[in-house]
Amino acid sequence: MNSPRSAAVASTDPLANAILQPITEIAAKLGLAPDELELHGRFKAKLPLSRIDLSRAAGAKLILVSAISPTPAGEGKTTTTIGLADGLSRLGRRAVAVLREPSLGPVFGLKGGATGGGQARVVPHADINLHFNGDFAAVEKAHNLLAAIIDNHLHSRKSPHDLDPLTIRWKRVFDMNDRSLRHIVIGLGGRGSGVPRETGFDITAASEVMAILCLAQSLADLRERLGRIFIGFSRERRPVYARDLRVHGAMAALLREALRPNLVQTLEGTPAIIHGGPFGNIAQGTNSVLATQLGLSLADWVVTEAGFGFDLGGEKFLDLKCRSSGLWPDAVVLVATIRALKYQGGVPVKELLAPNAGAVRKGFANLARHLENVRFFGLASVVVINRFPTDLDEEIALVRELCAELGATAVTSDHFSLGGEGARDAAAAVITAAQSGPRVPKFAYELDAPVEKKIETLARRIYGAGEIAFAPKARADLKTIEELGLAGLPICMAKTQYSFSDQAARLGRPEGFSFTVREIEIAAGAGFLIPICGDLMRMPGLPDVPAAEHIDVDENGDVVGLM
Numbered sequence: 001m002n003s004p005r006s007a008a009v010a011s012t013d014p015l016a017n018a019i020l021q022p023i024t025e026i027a028a029k030l031g032l033a034p035d036e037l038e039l040h041g042r043f044k045a046k047l048p049l050s051r052i053d054l055s056r057a058a059g060a061k062l063i064l065v066s067a068i069s070p071t072p073a074g075e076g077k078t079t080t081t082i083g084l085a086d087g088l089s090r091l092g093r094r095a096v097a098v099l100r101e102p103s104l105g106p107v108f109g110l111k112g113g114a115t116g117g118g119q120a121r122v123v124p125h126a127d128i129n130l131h132f133n134g135d136f137a138a139v140e141k142a143h144n145l146l147a148a149i150i151d152n153h154l155h156s157r158k159s160p161h162d163l164d165p166l167t168i169r170w171k172r173v174f175d176m177n178d179r180s181l182r183h184i185v186i187g188l189g190g191r192g193s194g195v196p197r198e199t200g201f202d203i204t205a206a207s208e209v210m211a212i213l214c215l216a217q218s219l220a221d222l223r224e225r226l227g228r229i230f231i232g233f234s235r236e237r238r239p240v241y242a243r244d245l246r247v248h249g250a251m252a253a254l255l256r257e258a259l260r261p262n263l264v265q266t267l268e269g270t271p272a273i274i275h276g277g278p279f280g281n282i283a284q285g286t287n288s289v290l291a292t293q294l295g296l297s298l299a300d301w302v303v304t305e306a307g308f309g310f311d312l313g314g315e316k317f318l319d320l321k322c323r324s325s326g327l328w329p330d331a332v333v334l335v336a337t338i339r340a341l342k343y344q345g346g347v348p349v350k351e352l353l354a355p356n357a358g359a360v361r362k363g364f365a366n367l368a369r370h371l372e373n374v375r376f377f378g379l380a381s382v383v384v385i386n387r388f389p390t391d392l393d394e395e396i397a398l399v400r401e402l403c404a405e406l407g408a409t410a411v412t413s414d415h416f417s418l419g420g421e422g423a424r425d426a427a428a429a430v431i432t433a434a435q436s437g438p439r440v441p442k443f444a445y446e447l448d449a450p451v452e453k454k455i456e457t458l459a460r461r462i463y464g465a466g467e468i469a470f471a472p473k474a475r476a477d478l479k480t481i482e483e484l485g486l487a488g489l490p491i492c493m494a495k496t497q498y499s500f501s502d503q504a505a506r507l508g509r510p511e512g513f514s515f516t517v518r519e520i521e522i523a524a525g526a527g528f529l530i531p532i533c534g535d536l537m538r539m540p541g542l543p544d545v546p547a548a549e550h551i552d553v554d555e556n557g558d559v560v561g562l563m
Contacts, residue, residue, distance in 0.1 A: 057296035066314035083415025087427030108548035112563025119419035138258035167232035175204035179541030211526035280307015308497035365509035466512035502534030
């Protein structure tokens with residue numbers, strides 16, 4: 001949607017009837033003056049980092065929205081986050097939703113856009129999903145600048161670093177699902193075209209630069225982290241970092257504007273801060289520290305989300321983002337859907353709409369483990385059942401009954417159909433949970449534990465694994481990590497989002513399974529290590545019928561068909 005439509009337009013599409021408020025009016029709700037904004041048209045703006053006030057932020061409430069293990073279509077964490085922010089606003093709270101930016105990979109692939117749905121959306125919908133304010137492009141350019149500089153050093157006879165091409169770990173990135181780019185050969189065509197070598201592409205959301213952008217707490221911190229990016233070794237086995245190539249300053253220059261979070265609005269006019277977009281199954285899966293700090297500095301209630309299930313995004317939010325920033329949530333929302341419970345109970349995707357209380361009961365074991373993990377971190381939880389029109393009252397009642405048996409609060413929310421009004425009960429439950437007492441940060445493992453032990457702790461304590469197997473490549477990576485003095489870094493596990501295990505087909509609550517670590521990537525700039533588990537790919541592929549086939553522009557230049 002490039003411009004707001006008149007409310008007189010006869011349509012059931014909430015976007016067609018949306019009347020957007022000027023972004024200066026949205027900013028005023030957060031106490032921001034027009035001259036504090038960097039406007040990107042009438043409905044989008046960059047926010048000033050100078051308004052971060054950590055003393056004030058400490059008094060605001062932070063709500064983390066996570067979920068049970070999802071179906072391939074997702075369970076509505078984004079719509080729930082938006083709906084809760086709108087619901088809190090309707091209850092008289094000064095609230096803001098803080099979200100990640102969409103990646104074009106899912107937008108044109110299987111899941112479609114990432115701006116919510118129904119009455120629980122952030123707008124302008126098309127602008128946010130397609131390019132937004134250029135942050136993804138800046139990350140992509142900064143990442144690929146480093147890649148180009150690396151290959152220039154390989155090509156140049158005057159380079160002082162004598163890089164060993166076989167040790168270079170830095171790939172290129174591209175914000176699109178394109179499996180054909182996973183493994184490529186570059187530098188063909190003779191000496192003038194570079195040094196031939198094998199490499200590949202990751203999706204931009206998996207870039208270490210994206211992770212750095214989302215964990216940096218200032219421009220100086222961003223530049224320093226970029227300099228710490230590990231590239232590989234010289235032929236004399238000397239480690240080489242981005243700062244050695246003197247490129248981190250130029251990378252920071254490309255990211256200077258992207259470091260500032262973006263302000264938009266929900267359909268109901270609630271402020272929404274959107275910034276950064278790391279995936280939850282291959283990166284930390286949450287928006288930037290700066291965006292969250294800004295939200296807490298400007299509002300009294302901040303609702304944010306973390307990617308995929310609590311075993312991935314939720315754990316990383318706590319062990320990575322909170323550990324490095326000092327943030328800590330006041331409550332956790334676990335989003336559940338009847339269809340996801342059936343899926344975890346073994347029902348095929350095509351049969352999820354059929355009544356099946358037995359599958360709901362069986363799949364509840366998955367939700368139960370996520371609740372146990374939330375409690376392990378000492379956090380209060382609210383199970384929000386994201387209601388679909390096809391859900392049966394009997395199945396919803398069963399979920400609430402099973403939650404009550406575990407001492408958990410479960411409420412339904414109809415924010416998709418009714419917006420903030422449909423999320424009032426859920427918002428009220430969140431307020432109660434968040435005000436139930438102070439939360440003391442607790443992490444899954446100690447940083448000074450051996451890397452192998454930290455990985456095993458996550459696999460056993462959070463996932464329920466039995467044997468932990470390290471492939472030969474992972475064993476070699478462990479030695480390299482020790483050699484570089486990086487064993488004290490935390491862990492960013494990369495595994496399938498569909499299961500607690502490293503195998504997507506192991507649904508429900510698997511126990512005692514074998515968990516395989518294939519290799520361990522080093523993200524020294526971001527400040528964590530990435531065990532790659534199972535057959536996970538950092539460059540997704542497109543489905544047989546990608547969403548791109550249904551996207552177009554109409555005669556008015558408006559985008560249509562964008563999910």
